[in-house]
Amino acid sequence: MYTRERKELKRYKKSK
DSSP: OHHHHHHHHHHHHHHO
8 A cells, every 4th residue: 555655656756
């Protein structure tokens, strides 16, 4: 579960 959130967090940081 956390692994999926970590991948999304990386994309969210780049999108910002």
